Amino acid sequence: MGGAGRGRQRGPGAPGARLIPGPHTPAPRGGVVLRASRRLRPLALTAIALAVLLGVNLPPAVAYVQDWQYQRLINSLDYQRQFGKWDVLELPVDQRVNAIHSALLPSGKIMLIAGSGNKEDMFATKALKSLLYDPATGASKVIPVPDDMFCAGQTLLPDGRLLVAGGTARYEKLDGAVTFAGGAMRVKNENPDVGRDIPAGTEFVSPEGKAYRTIRPNVVPPATKVATRTGATVTAAEERVFVEAVAPGPQGITAQPGLQYAITGLDAAAGKDVYGLGEALTLDKQNYQGTEAAYTFDPVAETWSRVDDMDFARWYPTLTPLPNGEVLALSGLDNIGNVLNGETEHFDPRTNRFVEDKQLTQYFPTYPAVFATEQPNRLFYSGTNSGYGPAEAGRLPGFWDLGTNVLTPVGGLRDPNLLETAGSAWLGPVQDQRMVVVGGGGIGESPLTTARIDEIDLDSPDPAFRPGPVLPDPVRYPNLTTLPDDSMLISHGSRDYRGKGSSDVLDAHLLRPEGGPGGTLVEAADPVVGRNYHGQAVLLPDGRVLTAGSDPLFDDERNTIPGTFEQRLEIYTPPYLFQGGKRPEITAAPDVMRRGTTVEVQTPDAERIQKVRLMRLMSSTHVTAVDQFSIAVDARATGPDTLELALPAEIETMQVGNYMLVLVDDRGVPSVGSMVRVP
Incomplete structure (x- = not known):
């Protein structure tokens, strides 16, 4: 992205794909040498000396020799043992998608969801895609x-x-690009006996004759009727729909809110019961609009199926899994394009239904990072988010009590105004209850970005963020991926909004949990492909990390060339897979593990296993991965080929869900994950 990492070489790979060994030296941007070359100053001096000796053109010779030396260095085993390695993967043209969402499935395959992929022409033609990658x-x-x-x-x-819920019902229209005035229409129904369908194209006419049409279908339920001593009280039902003017331009504007609109085609009696109350209908910017639709993907049948719609349309929502296996749906833009005002609902996977939690009304910006904690009915909002919402509302991190609907803020965070497009994740196993906030930027298209890593211990008597390490470059959109050895991969991102100014940060680091607040930051190999907005990262069963997506606003430093969506994948192999020797192996393990029980796992490496981890299968989008965590499991060798695991008893620790069982040996090398379900 942004002109970086565009060099491509052919190499061996899986059938139908091209693996480009890497990383290659990323192209300098605006004459600035990237961090990778700062490690290589001795190589640059060698190149200069050789160029002078040979009497050749200095810049090309220096670049050639430095690149050759760099490639030799990063492909050496000593380098990879310390920093790891990145490999770029190009899928066949007909298999490429604009990955917006990534998820690891129990089959071991990765689901990459594009939908329309931020392409309005794809939305118009319904060329909506997902890609299953093995x-x-x-x-x-x-x-x-x-x-x-x-x-x-x-x-x-x-x-x-x-489970995938919400999505795009309508693309945004920016200021100056709105042709037909539009806005919200409140459709009222005063009839307690029947509801009313409002099909797409339903026309509402104002007292002065201005006509507006609905964009999407809706249903207005019957009015509520409550018997009283003297008769009954009827309360009109109401649904909000988005309408556009029939006439283009300024003649379609109705600035006066509260006018009553008649519905074309209704007879006089029905017209008294069902009508519209218009809000301001203008040519101002129109936001993206969400949809109520929800679907599940079956990893065995590899098919999509529709489930119960949400009660509220949502675009940019967060789905937070709860310890009991249910899911909270939070925030998002509604069917008008407004941020939902705290409306929360939960999904029950046993009934496949959403139900509104009317007592839970916390307001969050879109894509809020809200995590279940080890305290019953207590969630933690890290403050990180990705997108829409005012600066003065819903920005403070804190504990959310689901019993009282009270959010208790926590302090101590550096750069608290730079939480949009920041990353947050557990540091170490979830029992430690340590969470970090990494990077982030100002609200909207702000150029402000931070390099902070701050940690909070949720089990502290007085929880507050504490300063941790500082990244070498400020970054927003960082991908955070928890690894089986308890370290965290921090990779990618950009210094400016959506990579503006060719500001992709081609950096990666490993954050180790030991060493004080925020852990210890060590360098990792540099990725080749820039990833900013719409980038994702997912842990693979073999201990590597797959990264996908990136949607820069521009493709050049001067911000004149429209951005190109990044369709290449890139896979990081951590240093622990270059340690030599045989990695630990699981030869037999239960595929179902129940809390509070003891189970046996067969492995020829039982006596040298140092850690056992259950890694929750994760999903990722918009720097948000609230279902990612690991569980430390107590283990002891009961024979040369047998490990006995004592599983945690608390549901808040060992949450219902799907995991990978991973054994980590005395060198820090993990086994390939074995899929496990906690019922």
């Missing part, structure tokens, strides 16, 4: 999606299905 074989398959899941929420359900 990292073990390199095989991939495009699977059409039945609705536009672009910018939905997603998480895995206890039975292994992927």
Whole structure:
């Protein structure tokens, strides 16, 4: 992205795919040498000396020799043992998608969801896609999606299905690009006996004759009727719909709110019961609009199925899994394009239904990072978010009590005004209850960005953020991925909004949990492909990390060339897979593990296993991965080939869901994950 990492070489790979060994030296931007070359100053001096000796043109010779030396260095085993390695993967042209959402499924395959992929022409033609990619074989398959899941929420359900809720009902129209005045129409129904369908195209006419049409269908339920001693009280039902003027331009504007609109085609009697109350209908910017639709993906049948709609349309929502396997749907833009005012609902996977939680009314900006904690009925909002909402509302991190609906703020965070597009994740196993906030930027298209890493211990008697390490570059959109050895991969992002000014940060670091607040930051190999907005990262069963997506606003430093969506994948192999020798192996393990029980796992490496981790299968979008965590499991060798695992008893620790069981040996090398379900 942004002109970086565009060099491509052919290399061996899985059938149908091209693996480009890497990383290659990223192209300098605006004459600035990237961090990778700062490690290589001795190589640059060698190149200069050689160029002078040979009497050749200095800049090309220096670049050639430095690149050759750099490639030799990063492909050496000593380098990879310390920093790891990145490999770029190009799928066949007909298998490429604009990945917006990523999820690891119990089958070991990765679901990459594009929907319309931020392409309005794809939305118009309903060319809506998802891609199923198998990292073990390199095989991939495009699977059409039945609705536009672009910018939905997603998480895995206890039975292994992927739940995707919300998405795009209508693309935004910016100031100056709105042709037909539009806005919200409140449709009232005073009839307690029957509801009323409001099909798309329903026309509302003002007293002065201005006509407006609905964009999407809706249903207004019957009015509420309550018997009293003297008769009955009827309270009109109401639904808000978005309408556009029939006439283009300024003649379609109605600035006066509260006018009553008649519905074309209704007879006089029905017209008294069902009518519209218009809000201001203008040519101002019109936001994206959300949809109520929800679907699940079956990883066995590899098909999409519709489930119960949400009560509220949502675009940019968060789906937070609860310890009991249910899911909270939070925030998002509604069917008008406004941020929901705290309306919350939960999904029950046993009934496949959403139910509004009327007592939960916390307001959050869109894509809020809200996590279940080890305290019953207490969630933690890290303050990080990705998108819409005013600066003065819903920005303070804190504990959310689901019993009282009270959010208790926590302090101590550096740069508290730079939480948009920041990353947050657990540091170490979830029992430690340590969370970090990494990077982030100002609200909207702000150029402000921070390099902070701050930690909070949720089990502290007085929880507050504490300063941790500082990244070498400020960054927004960082991908955070928890690894089986308890370290966290921090990769990618950009210094400016959506990579403006070719500001992608081609950096990666490993954050180790030991060493004080925020852990210890060490360098990792540099990725090749820039990833900013719409970038994701997912842990693979073999201990590597797959990264996908990126949607820069521009492709050049001067911000004149429209951005190109990044369709290449890039996979990081951590240093622990270059340590030599045989990695630990699981030869037999239960595929179902119950809380508070003891189970046996067969492994020829039982006596050298140092850690056992259950890694929750994760999903990722918009720097938000609230279903990512690991569980530390007590283990002891009961024989040369047998480990006995004592599983945590508390549901808040060992939450219902799907995990990978991973054994980590005395060198820090993990086994390939074995899929496990906690019922």
